[in-house]
Amino acid sequence: MTVDQGIVFAVLAATLAMFIWGRLRFDVVAMLALLVVAVIGLVPPDEVFAGFGHPAVVTVAGVLVVSQGLVNAGVVDSIARFIGRVGTHPMIQVVTLTGVVALCSGFMNNTGALALLMPVAVWLSRKGGHSPSLLLMPLAFGSLLGGTMTLIGTPPNIIISSYREETGAEAFGLFDYLPVGLAIALVGTAFIALLGWRLTPQRKEPSDEEELFPVGDYITEVQVPEKSSSVGNTLHSLLEKVEEDADVVVLGLIRDDRRELAPSTYKVLRPGDILLVEADTDSLQYLLDVANLSLPDGVGEEGEVEEDELEDEKGGRKKRRRDNGDVNLLEVIVSADSPLIGQTANRLSLRVRYGINVVAVARQGQRIKKRIANIRFNAGDILLVQGRQDTLHESLSDLGCLPLAERGLRIGSPRRTLLAAGIFIVAIGALMLGVVQAATALVGAAVAMVVVGLLNPSEAYRSIDWSVIVLLGAMIPVGEALETTGGANLIADQMMAIGGTLAPAPLLIMLMVVTMLLSNVVNNAAAAILLAPIAISLSQQLAMSADALLMTVAIGASCAFLTPIGHQSNALVMEPGGYRFGDYWRLGLPLSALVVATAVPMILWVWN
CATH class of the missing domain: 3.30.70.1450 (Regulator of K+ conductance, C-terminal domain)
Structure with missing residues (x-):
């Protein structure tokens, strides 16, 4: 191990420890890590802040603005009103909510989709006479599953797409994630609807006289x-x-x-x-x-x-x-x-x-x-x-x-709904046809939504989660330092020593499990940035398709089901659902195992 590699590993270890500690916000921790590697000289001076102009960062910002435009136009509210017509049986409610939030999360910010559907979930739980905890955790996990289906569904997908270009191939396209993502979304939703919701705790048994929680009187x-x-x-x-x-x-x-x-x-x-x-x-x-x-x-x-x-x-x-x-x-x-x-x-x-x-x-x-x-x-x-x-x-x-x-205060007119949907479809079409790159298409859609009045400039800036933008912009150069110093190759060598004699399937299982565990304690985007260079190094040493390993990291980083801190969606339902920290693994552990069992064969079939 060289001195530079030792420094990078020390910085990353300290960064991960501070992520887990949680006393400082993750974006502040990421900036500290960037400044340390910059001062030491592991990142060239003219590239220290290059991460903030990285296409992945711009794409994430564009997705967040477009998501807010779709919300303002009433697109998601229209879907939420449809959900209100389903029956009172928990299984029907779970499969409807989980399926709809997964579909929405494939094309917009999954936390935003979850927040909009949470009041509907609580109202449905009261309508059915059962605890909101039966619906809220499945709803959160459904938003994570849905994010794996498209390029824009979750930040890890966008990050992994940009890393693919380092292998000499084109970046992943909008629906390149769909075969694997759709498979785990369907299997995961079916598991949650048939059995998984029964594994969630019932913190209270609401009676007919009790008042409705977030959407009631x-x-x-x-x-x-x-x-x-x-x-x-x-x-x-x-x-x-x-x-x-x-x-x-x-x-x-x-x-x-x-x-x-x-x-x-x-x-x-x-x-x-x-x-x-x-x-x-x-x-x-x-x-x-x-x-x-x-x-x-x-x-x-x-x-x-x-x-x-x-x-x-x-x-x-x-x-x-x-x-x-x-x-x-x-x-x-x-x-x-x-x-x-x-x-x-x-x-x-x-x-x-x-x-x-x-x-x-x-x-x-x-x-x-x-x-x-x-x-x-x-x-x-x-x-x-x-x-x-x-x-x-x-x-x-x-x-x-x-x-x-926002209850009953921002009901989108049909014209605004169609206008927002039209802008989004044009951007998606341009992206699918290869006319423009993802960052250009989504930023173009965001600007168009501002120009036509679906949201004002101030609202557009507020819709961007700047803490995630700072995290990505800071961690991308740190991840590159891991690669340029040879640290990624060194980790890949150690993984080869452990699993070098394994067949491709067990190796992918090992990589996905490691990624999942890391994503459950740190931000999923950070997990993708840290493990993508290692995946590329592994592919070079094994003469194996880099696509398969990168797709494995993308899925693993997006499927953090074991803890409430693994993803903002998990944290958002914790208090309204009355969950404790240890409740998540009861549904999250079997769901994680099911994701691995479904995703690995699909990855080998499509990408190896």
Whole structure:
């Protein structure tokens, strides 16, 4: 082993250890690794940041923007509404949800597809009278299986495609992954639907009286503005306006800091009255619009924020402020590392500092029936938040909140849906015909969606997961350092010593299992970057097709079913499903074995 190889191995070992440790974000760890190899001189100075212009990085960014455009146009919402018509039997629900999310994940960001279908899954579980945990883990695993089917389904596929060019062959095409990916998606979905869902834990048995978890009713405060048409009218007349098109129950009235529970329907409303109402998100929006009510903190109708008085942090003089802009309601989940945990909305001054109102809170499937301002947030809480469209997603990112779905507020018109689908189909067609490369086709589609108004430029930038972009841009040169120093060949030699006498099938099984294990503890893109050079070195020493080994790494990197930290989709369902860290292997281990047993013969048949 040379000195340079020893340094590369030490950097990679430290990087993997810090990935697993998790105290620093993976993109920060990747940048530290890049800076170390750059300072030592293992990467030429003019190539240190070349990874950020790598086609794989640009392609990933393009996929994320296009995915957001499809969401904005209502393409996925249309699919979600179709799912709502399936029956109540768990097996039917599982196969429908898993199949649909797998199909969507083949052509858009799989975490985004999962987040949009999560509320549907929880609603279906309640409709069927069983725990959401039966559906959410299969839904997450289905999103991973679906990502293996196409070039754009998951970042590892894009990365492996670019590494194929190093072997002298063309990059993998859009549907080159389909024979193997479709096989494991079909087999995996069938296993989950027939048997796998029974291996998921049932954390609670919801009764018919229990409230729906993320998409159900909320206890919400609404205010009667001074100029509202409801001033001077009775509660009875207010409810008459909305009773045919909304499901709203008035639980209380707060006037002059005095609470009156179950107020008389003949109570006359005054300016400044706060009504405590029970309503789902669609009914809430309808109530605000029809009855000319607002949410507390001065947010008025049609996205205008009325003048409000804000007291500065020192308790001194109050000041007035007016704000304007389109206002959205959004359901989000509080992640495990969110700064909200243990804090209240009042203490964090969410309205003043972030422009966000917390409208309602649900915890472990139950609505919290307390004044919202006094609720201390926990990891996994589902919040219904309100904020300006142009700043809401950025603020939520700062607060460590992951969007679940925008309920009834962004229903795509048929024209917008067809327009988005048309742009996407043109890009896919150009890619399939070889007219342009994947990066050019997808960036072109992203720009077209911005130009035609399916999303604005700010939204396009926010849709990009910059932590993944930084991870890829930083780790690609580090992976190249592993190759240029001969480190990849050295690892390949050791693997040859272990499995050099093995037939191709056992060798691929060994490589896929190693990749899967690594992907379960580090980001799947990082796993692909680290193992792709080793796969190429192995192919050269064995005089074996590099395609087979690269495809093995791609599948292994995308199939992280054993831990909640293996993929963001796994982490996203952990709290809503009530899962513990050790629950994932119960379904994930047999599913991983099934993937290996299905993928290896398919790879040997198609690519060897």
